[in-house]
Amino acid sequence: MIGPFSFTVEKMDGGARLGRIVCHHGVIRTPAFMPVGTAGTVKGLYPDQLRGCGSDIILGNVYHLMLRPGAERIAELGGLHKFINWDGPILTDSGGFQIMSLAKLRKVSEEGAVFQSHIDGQTHDLTPERAMEIQRLLGSDIQMQLDECLLYPHSNEEASRAMRLSLHWAERSRAAFGNQPARGCFGIVQGGIDAKLRRESAETLVGIGFEGYAIGGLAVGEGQAVMLNTVETTVPHLPDHKPRYLMGVGTPEDILESVARGIDMFDCVMPTRSGRHGQGITRFGKVNLRNAKYASDQSPLDPESTCPASSQYSRAYLHHLVKSGELLGMMLLSWANVAYYQELMADIREAIANGQFEDFRAKTKDQWKRGLVQA
Amino acid sequence: MIGPFSFTVEKMDGGARLGRIVCHHGVIRTPAFMPVGTAGTVKGLYPDQLRGCGSDIILGNVYHLMLRPGAERIAELGGLHKFINWDGPILTDSGGFQIMSLAKLRKVSEEGAVFQSHIDGQTHDLTPERAMEIQRLLGSDIQMQLDECLLYPHSNEEASRAMRLSLHWAERSRAAFGNQPARGCFGIVQGGIDAKLRRESAETLVGIGFEGYAIGGLAVGEGQAVMLNTVETTVPHLPDHKPRYLMGVGTPEDILESVARGIDMFDCVMPTRSGRHGQGITRFGKVNLRNAKYASDQSPLDPESTCPASSQYSRAYLHHLVKSGELLGMMLLSWANVAYYQELMADIREAIANGQFEDFRAKTKDQWKRGLVQA
Numbered sequence: 080m081i082g083p084f085s086f087t088v089e090k091m092d093g094g095a096r097l098g099r100i101v102c103h104h105g106v107i108r109t110p111a112f113m114p115v116g117t118a119g120t121v122k123g124l125y126p127d128q129l130r131g132c133g134s135d136i137i138l139g140n141v142y143h144l145m146l147r148p149g150a151e152r153i154a155e156l157g158g159l160h161k162f163i164n165w166d167g168p169i170l171t172d173s174g175g176f177q178i179m180s181l182a183k184l185r186k187v188s189e190e191g192a193v194f195q196s197h198i199d200g201q202t203h204d205l206t207p208e209r210a211m212e213i214q215r216l217l218g219s220d221i222q223m224q225l226d227e228c229l230l231y232p233h234s235n236e237e238a239s240r241a242m243r244l245s246l247h248w249a250e251r252s253r254a255a256f257g258n259q260p261a262r263g264c265f266g267i268v269q270g271g272i273d274a275k276l277r278r279e280s281a282e283t284l285v286g287i288g289f290e291g292y293a294i295g296g297l298a299v300g301e302g303q304a305v306m307l308n309t310v311e312t313t314v315p316h317l318p319d320h321k322p323r324y325l326m327g328v329g330t331p332e333d334i335l336e337s338v339a340r341g342i343d344m345f346d347c348v349m350p351t352r353s354g355r356h357g358q359g360i361t362r363f364g365k366v367n368l369r370n371a372k373y374a375s376d377q378s379p380l381d382p383e384s385t386c387p388a389s390s391q392y393s394r395a396y397l398h399h400l401v402k403s404g405e406l407l408g409m410m411l412l413s414w415a416n417v418a419y420y421q422e423l424m425a426d427i428r429e430a431i432a433n434g435q436f437e438d439f440r441a442k443t444k445d446q447w448k449r450g451l452v453q454a
Numbered sequence: 455m456i457g458p459f460s461f462t463v464e465k466m467d468g469g470a471r472l473g474r475i476v477c478h479h480g481v482i483r484t485p486a487f488m489p490v491g492t493a494g495t496v497k498g499l500y501p502d503q504l505r506g507c508g509s510d511i512i513l514g515n516v517y518h519l520m521l522r523p524g525a526e527r528i529a530e531l532g533g534l535h536k537f538i539n540w541d542g543p544i545l546t547d548s549g550g551f552q553i554m555s556l557a558k559l560r561k562v563s564e565e566g567a568v569f570q571s572h573i574d575g576q577t578h579d580l581t582p583e584r585a586m587e588i589q590r591l592l593g594s595d596i597q598m599q600l601d602e603c604l605l606y607p608h609s610n611e612e613a614s615r616a617m618r619l620s621l622h623w624a625e626r627s628r629a630a631f632g633n634q635p636a637r638g639c640f641g642i643v644q645g646g647i648d649a650k651l652r653r654e655s656a657e658t659l660v661g662i663g664f665e666g667y668a669i670g671g672l673a674v675g676e677g678q679a680v681m682l683n684t685v686e687t688t689v690p691h692l693p694d695h696k697p698r699y700l701m702g703v704g705t706p707e708d709i710l711e712s713v714a715r716g717i718d719m720f721d722c723v724m725p726t727r728s729g730r731h732g733q734g735i736t737r738f739g740k741v742n743l744r745n746a747k748y749a750s751d752q753s754p755l756d757p758e759s760t761c762p763a764s765s766q767y768s769r770a771y772l773h774h775l776v777k778s779g780e781l782l783g784m785m786l787l788s789w790a791n792v793a794y795y796q797e798l799m800a801d802i803r804e805a806i807a808n809g810q811f812e813d814f815r816a817k818t819k820d821q822w823k824r825g826l827v828q829a
Contacts, residue, residue: 148773164771399522
């Protein structure tokens, strides 16, 4: 039987941490990458492929699921896990980011957000209480507070206002979450790229008390250096014994550098979105399979990968599928990319366990620069 | 080791025949359904899913593959089997049908066809000799003669002219095929819906001599009754000891009725095309998963299917995926539909083996009318 929601740091190596989250649907090995299952499916992958390549947890989006098929419908059908055929942990994002990035005519007030659906233009309300109710209906293992996300760039005044509003919503979200055994509620640190605002946000959230802390509002165009700097200045204000989640991040290098700075959890659409657009993400860097140089390349994407999509199909075939707009091209590259992300996370965890994270980090960054060669 | 190309009728039950084709890449149990892998992929399915649901052979299209990536390129890469990761038998259609249905500005002469690619408008020639050369480069187990297909409706004069031209091409195709151990060349009976023309075509082809005989030019709009009538009047003019292939057919009922009339092989895009458009094809008939009545239906498509796509995902989830335009919806329904076609073929073969084909035919047709009920 699974006990209460817990997080254990098993090993430190510099700033990098090896850990385990235990929650209702199982164990999450950290540092963890969560493939994004926006509308109840990680685009183009079967659940057993996700599991098979080492995904412990996937992410779902409250924004998409509340619009279609609806939280009450999913609850009637037995919850999100049963609905989508995934029996491992699920984290749900509370909708703040998508209201900023996808919804039309949004209006944010102290009470909550009012927005028009990008699907049919219908008006919806999302308060902190409703965001938590939806996540409870879905049965998520990790439920995120509602926050206000800003487009980048924005003024410091805007960042400050949105950060304080998000803190009010954090308090209301925490209260609405209540007591859900073996499930966790995470607060989200906001404050743009201002270290003082980030500190105020982090300290206030820690005062409220959450099972974990996310850093939100990054990877929105500020660039890697600014992002990592913000992570560096924020992490010291978060407790050591709680998981730290950097939302919406990122490239393999973003992940590696953020692990070095003490981040435990990541999510990003990049592996699947890139895969649908003909891009492979590999040990040897990014590969644009549309490129004519792959038309006669008999090598697989990565002969040493344990993922069949990487090791059992030639680049020439992938090139052909991508050029022909075939579903199988999207399927194979999405699978290969998620598998590479999970191989990277497994290697990161192993390096930390062996106290060799710094070596691994240098070697891996060199390897990314190498580019593909014929196997 | 595989011996020469062979076909054995193991059992007859009325007009229905149970048989085995042995060819270079293995054994094909007949009656057989060949999923269509137009451009080197059965759309939306992994090769192991095709094999796993009982597909012995798949089909590739000369028309698509000659345009992209090109027959010489595939030959350089080790042939079609290696290119697409499928080690079972492959039949290739010679291009006649697609020149009629897809190409632009086609011009057919005694020599062959000249047409513009539907992809980039470039002009291509396809003679019977080139069609056979392409299929040899691909390494197909069963290679089809080039024929001229007509749009329906057409005059009897047109049908007669095109049939005679196809006979000339049959002779040239047979000569160009030469001697390829364990591979077969099939002639294609044409002649529209005219019994006399069909007979002339069949008898002339048998005079030339092929490893198998296809009936082409049907399922183009003439309706099931006319199609089955044409099959009935044509089959008696084909040899008993050679496989009979009804091209481009069809619905489950078309297949069942054609098996009753002595057909051994079928191909059709219906299971995958329907799957991509939200339609399930099941033991209990066709199911439009877009229909709102499935939004809360917790039953799987068919709980008794051995295909996970049919038995492990609820109709409510399939409905959601289809409505949301998700890749996984297309993937699951394409897989479920191909699996149903292969279950049907397996059941047909078993019924013939047991001398119960007539019972099976009646029972199956009743079941299709039943429609889905909640499991």
